[in-house]
Amino acid sequence: MLAAVAQCLRRAGVGAGARLCCALSGGVDSVVLLALLHRLRPEVGFSLEAAHVHHGLSPNASAWADACEAHCARLGVPFQVLRVAVDPAHSGGPEAAARAARHAALDRVPCDWMVFGHHQDDQAETLLFRLLRGAGVAGAAAMAVSVAAAPGRPGRLRPLLGQRRAGILEWARREALSWVEDESNADLRFARNMLRHRVLPSLEAAFPSAVPMLARACANFAEAEGLLADLAELDAQTCGGRIWRASSVLGLSVPRQANLLRWRLREYGAQAPSRGRLEEALRQLATATDARPLRVALGNGWACCVYRGVLWVEGVEEVSVQAREWRGEAALPWGSGLVRFECGLGVGLSRVRLQEAERLVLAARAPGVRLQLAPGRPRQLLRKLCQAAGVPAWLRDRMPVLWADDAPVWVAGIGIACSHACAPDEAGVMPRWEPGARAGA
The missing domain is CATH 3.40.50.620 (HUPs)
Known part of the structure; x- marks a missing residue:
């Protein structure tokens, strides 16, 4: 012994x-x-x-x-x-x-x-x-x-x-x-x-x-489970990696969809949903379209979300998010996901304009905030812009907003304030929100 x-x-x-x-x-x-x-x-x-x-x-x-x-x-x-x-x-x-x-x-x-x-x-x-x-x-x-x-x-x-x-x-x-x-x-x-x-x-x-x-x-079941995990990891990479293309996930067979969701939940340390709840979630996911965002409960404090062709898994408690100052990091945590800041030429936010701000903060939206997306267009309430863009109500309070001092200059899923947009030949930075992508990032 x-x-x-x-x-x-x-x-x-x-x-x-x-x-x-x-x-x-x-x-x-x-x-x-x-x-x-x-x-x-x-x-x-x-x-x-x-x-x-x-x-x-x-x-x-x-x-x-x-x-x-x-x-x-x-x-x-x-x-x-x-x-x-x-x-x-x-x-x-x-x-x-x-x-x-x-x-x-x-x-x-x-x-x-x-x-x-x-x-x-x-x-x-x-x-x-x-x-x-x-x-x-x-x-x-x-x-x-x-x-x-x-x-x-x-x-x-x-x-x-x-x-x-x-x-x-x-x-x-x-x-x-x-x-x-x-x-x-x-x-x-x-x-x-x-x-x-x-x-x-x-x-x-x-x-x-x-x-x-x-x-x-x-031991035999454990071996089979290891093979299923290998399959799920391959499917995850094929479907996009940390967050998935909804069309790719829905192109898998239903058993592979179920295996993929179970695997992701285990990866996050969560308990797998019951068969009945998982089957209902997959049935609802099959109806999701770009025009019909979806958030379906998986049980045990987790949900599966589809929005604008992207599918991810998140904790249902991730309703409130913590404001974070941005000092040029490549990525910042945001709820159960990440906001990545990608450098480029002539795309995204003007680096020069950003450097003029005393403080850059990634935070949630504020009541009554307005955004002007293009010159000559009026500054519109973010609430109206969300409605026009089809942003579902459950997502609006957790959408990341980049603030330059007191002004919103980028809103995930909406766009960039024209006052801070990058010129064609100018160095810029493009924020990209990846919901549900934080684990293992």
């Missing part, structure tokens, strides 16, 4: 100087994991700490935290308790609520790798649980041994995922380790407990290799 953990660390690239944190529940799996990591620490050279999530759901919760603290003290491992509040109204029920709170807390721990004690029996249980909820290929892949770090979250390691729970128990007893037992693990009202105590034992009675075979199926 020690060799299996060491191999997992090597494959993940864990070496000297890496910061590991063991997610220590106090149960036998995490206690064994901590002991194994503690033994490997001098050899590999990583730093090690432990974190315990205090849910406050059990009358024994504080005693479990104390037991974890004492265990770490004996090993000389730094320890912290993370207290969380579990959402009683969580749509997935108390199990899902506790899991969400736990992972959110652990994701905030400053480390390179969060290490979990999940084992092969957990993997089989997770697969059955997700299949019974109608999971797709990604869900059926269950848990991965190694997941790379993402913005705001450390990497995740599960070195015991190939080990049976019986072997972990045997190792713990041989080493005379002590651990706590969560009384809720025996409550058959919880779906996972029913699978653990009733369904999996029955399966193993009929099929002795059920657990390793289910774990092998997870």
Whole structure:
């Protein structure tokens, strides 16, 4: 078992100087994991700490935290308790609520790798649980041994995922380790407990290799999911890269459209939508035209938008945007997207006129603002210009506007103020808004 953990660390690239944190529940799996990591620490050279999530759901919760603290003290491992509040109204029920709170807390721990004690029996249980909820290929892949770090979250390691729970128990007893037992693990009202105590034992009675075979199926699903991700990445590049041409996306088969949207949501760290919601979104997307902009909810706080032949995915909470001073950067973040500033000759905004301004700010529109798009034409209310250009109401408050002091000189989707337009032979800069393009830009 020690060799299996060491191999997992090597494959993940864990070496000297890496910061590991063991997610220590106090149960036998995490206690064994901590002991194994503690033994490997001098050899590999990583730093090690432990974190315990205090849910406050059990009358024994504080005693479990104390037991974890004492265990770490004996090993000389730094320890912290993370207290969380579990959402009683969580749509997935108390199990899902506790899991969400736990992972959110652990994701905030400053480390390179969060290490979990999940084992092969957990993997089989997770697969059955997700299949019974109608999971797709990604869900059926269950848990991965190694997941790379993402913005705001450390990497995740599960070195015991190939080990049976019986072997972990045997190792713990041989080493005379002590651990706590969560009384809720025996409550058959919880779906996972029913699978653990009733369904999996029955399966193993009929099929002795059920657990390793289910774990092998997870590996097969993970391989298939990797191929689907490769396909989605190719489709994304074909359709435009970070933001997509709507016509190119709609030219794909419906399953590839669905795969592309799921992949982009996972790339943004979002949960995939339900099949019903995704099918409805794709049905509505098929009706989008340049004259009919569209914003369709995908659920879980995300939406898919189509405007002027461009299709993107954004968070629905991106209603307000932060004003930012522009000092010549090639790009500035704007909501869930970017505004790029491209240099050219005779296009866009006059650099000379821009340099005359004391301050250039990228900000949202202001009430009553007017813009003159061409000499001899009247200065029109931006609201009227948006209506004439077919800018949908849901997009107007988040459209970026470049202000030269107190004057708007460029409005995304509308145009450039004639007072600051570049002459044919003059150096200019053209702002371009890419909604939903910020991640990975």
